[in-house]
Amino acid sequence: MEISIVGSGYVGTTVAACFADLGHTVMTIDIDEQIVDQLNHGKAPIHEPELDELINIYGGNQLTATTDYAAVRDTDITFLALPTPSNADGSIDTSAIEASARTLGEALAAKDGSHQVVVKSTVVPGTTEDVLYPLLNEAADKETDQQIDVAMNPEFLSQGTAVTDFQTPDKIVFGTQTDRATQLLTDVFEPLIAESSPAVVETGIREAEMIKYANNAFLATKISLINELGNLCKEYGVDAYEVATAIGLDDRIGKQFLRSGVGWGGSCFPKDTRALIAAADEVNYEPSLLEAAVEVNEKQPKRLLDLLEKHVDVSDRQIAVLGLAFKSGTDDIRGSRAVPTIEGLQERNADIVAYDPVAIEHMRETFPDIDYAESAAAALNGAHGAVVVTDWDEFSALDAEFDQMTTPVVVDGRRVITRQDDIIYEGITW
Numbered sequence: 001m002e003i004s005i006v007g008s009g010y011v012g013t014t015v016a017a018c019f020a021d022l023g024h025t026v027m028t029i030d031i032d033e034q035i036v037d038q039l040n041h042g043k044a045p046i047h048e049p050e051l052d053e054l055i056n057i058y059g060g061n062q063l064t065a066t067t068d069y070a071a072v073r074d075t076d077i078t079f080l081a082l083p084t085p086s087n088a089d090g091s092i093d094t095s096a097i098e099a100s101a102r103t104l105g106e107a108l109a110a111k112d113g114s115h116q117v118v119v120k121s122t123v124v125p126g127t128t129e130d131v132l133y134p135l136l137n138e139a140a141d142k143e144t145d146q147q148i149d150v151a152m153n154p155e156f157l158s159q160g161t162a163v164t165d166f167q168t169p170d171k172i173v174f175g176t177q178t179d180r181a182t183q184l185l186t187d188v189f190e191p192l193i194a195e196s197s198p199a200v201v202e203t204g205i206r207e208a209e210m211i212k213y214a215n216n217a218f219l220a221t222k223i224s225l226i227n228e229l230g231n232l233c234k235e236y237g238v239d240a241y242e243v244a245t246a247i248g249l250d251d252r253i254g255k256q257f258l259r260s261g262v263g264w265g266g267s268c269f270p271k272d273t274r275a276l277i278a279a280a281d282e283v284n285y286e287p288s289l290l291e292a293a294v295e296v297n298e299k300q301p302k303r304l305l306d307l308l309e310k311h312v313d314v315s316d317r318q319i320a321v322l323g324l325a326f327k328s329g330t331d332d333i334r335g336s337r338a339v340p341t342i343e344g345l346q347e348r349n350a351d352i353v354a355y356d357p358v359a360i361e362h363m364r365e366t367f368p369d370i371d372y373a374e375s376a377a378a379a380l381n382g383a384h385g386a387v388v389v390t391d392w393d394e395f396s397a398l399d400a401e402f403d404q405m406t407t408p409v410v411v412d413g414r415r416v417i418t419r420q421d422d423i424i425y426e427g428i429t430w
């Protein structure tokens with residue numbers, strides 16, 4: 001099939017590469033010329049395992065990129081993978097996706113025949129039907145028999161494992177209002193469904209929009225609950241990871257997302273929980289549990305620093321921050337727990353030396369005035385304390401490097417440090 005995808009960020013690029021790999025011809029559209037250029041030269045614009053290889057194979061041939069929306073006219077279906085960031089009050093800022101819907105509609109006005117537009121961005125219930133559909137339709141100004149169909153197909157991939165997640169999903173959700181839209185989406189995903197047999201959920205558009213938020217809200221709340229239980233475990237001298245392993249054996253609880261630590265970050269959990277809270281406010285519902293999940297999450301970095309200060313006065317002392325990405329496997333720092341951790345250290349007047357294998361350049365834009373080291377060893381050298389914020393595998397191999405610290409105080413926010421003799425070691429929940 002001929003598919004177009006608007007927005008070539010984490011979702012758009014991954015989906016484009018995977019659709020090409022399924023045998024489709026894919027055209028991506030982005031306003032960023034550098035991204036377009038990179039894709040056409042077979043280079044992935046983001047750091048994501050396995051993506052480089054796919055873009056290298058398909059970029060510039062089966063997958064092409066442009067800044068010109070007119071390209072959608074040569075395709076059967078257009079996916080919108082545009083950002084939906086937070087407004088100051090937590091609600092979603094739909095300006096990018098609205099602007100895109102308008103331009104897309106104008107481009108489709110000159111297309112002969114109907115077209116399918118699928119929202120992949122995370123949007124609150126009602127956005128696709130009540131906001132985007134009217135914009136598209138008005139701009140396209142179509143005859144009734146050449147209508148634009150809208151659908152919603154939320155994305156559940158995680159950064160760091162985006163390609164594998166997309167290729168082997170637990171479920172695919174088709175939120176549609178016509179059989180024609182359901183059929184077209186089925187045709188797009190047919191090779192993937194045949195290959196990895198995910199559950200296919202056929203539902204309404206609002207339900208699909210809500211399923212995405214419910215999924216993320218549930219996972220974020222699950223982590224906050226294990227963090228709260230973990231904090232309590234530590235007070236009792238109990239290892240929260242042993243407890244988590246045991247409760248995870250109960251199928252009703254499940255093994256995943258029980259890693260307690262410094263909390264959840266990323267481009268979506270913080271944004272989506274805030275959006276759901278703001279949406280609840282709109283309908284005068286008080287989402288107490290979601291608010292508590294956010295509150296627990298916000299407290300974890302402070303807890304990390306309190307544990308550090310139990311052992312070392314950080315003022316004017318070198319403190320190593322190990323890990324800046326919001327999780328391992330990505331260079332994305334959006335919502336990273338490293339941000340409040342560094343802010344807290346700055347408030348305490350610490351001399352910060354930060355290290356991350358791939359995310360330093362991004363963090364430098366947020367904190368240009370702290371020091372960055374070229375290795376974990378260099379960050380630890382001479383440090384009076386270290387905090388571990390990201391679960392990079394390479395941190396678990398650290399050993400003799402701790403001997404170079406002035407005082408070997410290590411507060412582990414991710415349970416990745418293995419050596420615990422001759423260092424003063426604190427786990428955040430163990």
Ligand SMILES: NC(=O)C1=CN([C@@H]2O[C@H](COP(=O)(O)OP(=O)(O)OC[C@H]3O[C@@H](n4cnc5c(N)ncnc54)[C@H](O)[C@@H]3O)[C@@H](O)[C@H]2O)C=CC1
Pocket residue numbers: 006007008009010011012029030031032035081082083084096097099100120121122123155156157158159267268
């Ligand atoms: N990052 C993730 O892991 C996941 C994100 N989502 C959702 O998917 C959506 C997209 O997220 P990301 O890919 O992370 O965003 P992103 O910020 O990485 O990429 C968005 C892209 O859209 C482009 N863009 C902005 N305005 C445009 C316009 N008017 N026309 C064409 N291109 C435009 C930007 O240049 C950028 O390349 C969001 O709603 C997000 O919540 C859903 C699941 C996973």
Ligand SMILES: O=C(O)[C@H]1O[C@H](OP(=O)(O)OP(=O)(O)OC[C@H]2O[C@@H](n3ccc(=O)[nH]c3=O)[C@H](O)[C@@H]2O)[C@H](O)[C@@H](O)[C@@H]1O
Pocket residue numbers: 122155156157158159160216219223256257258259260261262263264265266267268269326327
């Ligand atoms: O909507 C989205 O953008 C995506 O958000 C998350 O994916 P992602 O943010 O990429 O990464 P996760 O693996 O979910 O991790 C999120 C945060 O939770 C933390 N986490 C995760 C798991 C855990 O047990 N403990 C824990 O603290 C991670 O360190 C990270 O900071 C969801 O897992 C995806 O399904 C969803 O598509």
